[in-house]
Amino acid sequence: MKKIAVVGTGYVGLATGVCLSEIGHDVTCVDVDEQKVQRMKEGILPIYEPGLEELMKKNMEDGRLRFTTSHKEAFAEAEVIYIAVGTPQKEDGSADLRFVEQAAKDIAENVERDHVIIVTKSTVPVGTNHKVKQWIEANLKKKVEVDVVSNPEFLREGSAIYDTFHGDRIVIGAENEQAAAVIEEINRPFGIPIFKTDIRSAEMIKYASNAFLATKISFINEIANICEKVGADVEDVAYGMGLDSRIGPQFLRAGIGYGGSCFPKDTKALVQIAGNVDHQFELLEAVIHVNNRQQVKLVEKARKRFGSLQGKKVAMLGLAFKPNTDDIREAASIVIAEELVKEGASVVAYDPIATENAKRVIGDKIDYACSIEDALRDADIAMIVTEWEQIKTLPLDTFEKLMKTPIVFDGRNCYAIEEVVKHDIEYHSIGRASVL
Numbered sequence: 001m002k003k004i005a006v007v008g009t010g011y012v013g014l015a016t017g018v019c020l021s022e023i024g025h026d027v028t029c030v031d032v033d034e035q036k037v038q039r040m041k042e043g044i045l046p047i048y049e050p051g052l053e054e055l056m057k058k059n060m061e062d063g064r065l066r067f068t069t070s071h072k073e074a075f076a077e078a079e080v081i082y083i084a085v086g087t088p089q090k091e092d093g094s095a096d097l098r099f100v101e102q103a104a105k106d107i108a109e110n111v112e113r114d115h116v117i118i119v120t121k122s123t124v125p126v127g128t129n130h131k132v133k134q135w136i137e138a139n140l141k142k143k144v145e146v147d148v149v150s151n152p153e154f155l156r157e158g159s160a161i162y163d164t165f166h167g168d169r170i171v172i173g174a175e176n177e178q179a180a181a182v183i184e185e186i187n188r189p190f191g192i193p194i195f196k197t198d199i200r201s202a203e204m205i206k207y208a209s210n211a212f213l214a215t216k217i218s219f220i221n222e223i224a225n226i227c228e229k230v231g232a233d234v235e236d237v238a239y240g241m242g243l244d245s246r247i248g249p250q251f252l253r254a255g256i257g258y259g260g261s262c263f264p265k266d267t268k269a270l271v272q273i274a275g276n277v278d279h280q281f282e283l284l285e286a287v288i289h290v291n292n293r294q295q296v297k298l299v300e301k302a303r304k305r306f307g308s309l310q311g312k313k314v315a316m317l318g319l320a321f322k323p324n325t326d327d328i329r330e331a332a333s334i335v336i337a338e339e340l341v342k343e344g345a346s347v348v349a350y351d352p353i354a355t356e357n358a359k360r361v362i363g364d365k366i367d368y369a370c371s372i373e374d375a376l377r378d379a380d381i382a383m384i385v386t387e388w389e390q391i392k393t394l395p396l397d398t399f400e401k402l403m404k405t406p407i408v409f410d411g412r413n414c415y416a417i418e419e420v421v422k423h424d425i426e427y428h429s430i431g432r433a434s435v436l
């Protein structure tokens with residue numbers, strides 16, 4: 001059992017802190033946001049993540065997990081400190097390391113042990129861990145031996161707990177073998193294969209992995225766009241491709257592109273990282289370009305179908321960047337809503353849990369419905385943006401019964417064409433034949 005502190009209680013920090021306490025470590029999570037910390041002390045999770053709140057409460061009750069705003073309380077006795085603060089995107093696409101630097105300084109001013117291991121969970125550009133070590137050493141108040149370890153996070157929003165206990169790998173990047181061994185020991189109870197490497201390679205593995213997954217998505221979306229024109233079916237094409245174990249079936253779901261707090265930010269950051277060493281990452285630039293185009297695909301299709309969208313009532317089903325999350329960061333819904341409003345359409349959106357977050361970003365430019373049915377009532381067009389279970393399983397006759405004209409643009413290929421043809425619905429999806 002190790003005495004661990006986690007700096008930053010965003011998505012990654014919370015999932016890390018809760019899961020480390022679940023496997024028996026003594027964890028103190030520290031955040032500067034007093035309100036947030038107060039709520040967590042009361043057992044309220046500030047984010048939506050299935051199962052995480054229950055696990056948090058359980059470990060708090062068992063005395064292995066606590067929350068504080070005091071750096072002294074968190075860092076003084078900690079043997080290992082995880083940095084999990086945000087690395088937002090700067091205007092030029094590069095990662096803003098302000099919070100990481102601040103965390104390093106806070107750590108330096110409060111550590112009291114003779115030796116501390118700093119583990120970076122935040123996604124940070126290659127070379128940042130070395131800077132973290134320098135930032136800490138430059139601000140220490142006493143002599144402390146500092147080791148830094150890169151331990152990138154690979155979990156997905158919406159399945160954080162599952163991924164923590166069933167992930168494919170844990171990557172540990174370190175220069176000091178003993179420090180690497182300590183982090184390996186901490187993680188052993190997760191029962192996941194551990195890969196140890198040097199710090200820069202570990203930092204690069206995170207960016208390269210996200211960039212590769214984003215590439216798979218943009219690739220299949222381009223194939224989908226071609227499928228539409230040559231009369232092939234992208235679902236079958238992806239399935240047939242995925243049977244080749246070298247390609248694999250995952251991340252070949254064509255749709256309206258990737259969103260979220262990771263892929264868009266990390267792909268742009270990697271282009272910047274490459275640019276900094278005079279390398280133009282043309283392939284990744286194209287991946288980003290394709291994704292930007294794909295996000296407005298449904299609007300483009302509707303514009304082509306109707307000529308003008310002026311005065312049309314559009315029911316937008318789904319706002320979150322993917323199902324099982326209330327996160328709308330970089331979600332296609334935002335650009336789709338903006339485009340539709342610009343075209344003069346009126347939009348009524350429905351999402352099971354992301355509505356409040358969407359209101360903060362999209363505001364009153366669109367209306368928000370409390371149910372799928374309310375959104376669809378008297379609509380001219382339905383656009384499926386997020387493949388929530390309740391949207392995917394919506395009986396197709398609901399479109400027929402409620403809409404003024406049952407014309408559906410499905411950005412997530414939720415329905416089988418064989419089912420749609422049984423109904424009186426005009427149906428346009430991604431990379432498949434339209435049903436007219």
Ligand code: UGA
Pocket residue numbers: 123153154155156157158210213217250251252253254255256257258259260261262263266321322
């Ligand atoms: C992603 C990675 O999957 C995680 O491994 C990584 O740890 C995380 O980023 C991160 O860097 O923190 P996440 O952003 O939660 O996780 O979401 P994903 O489930 O990967 O989906 C990302 C986007 O890709 C979503 O908008 C989704 O709709 C889209 N997607 C995914 C597709 O359009 N097609 C696919 O086949 C798969």
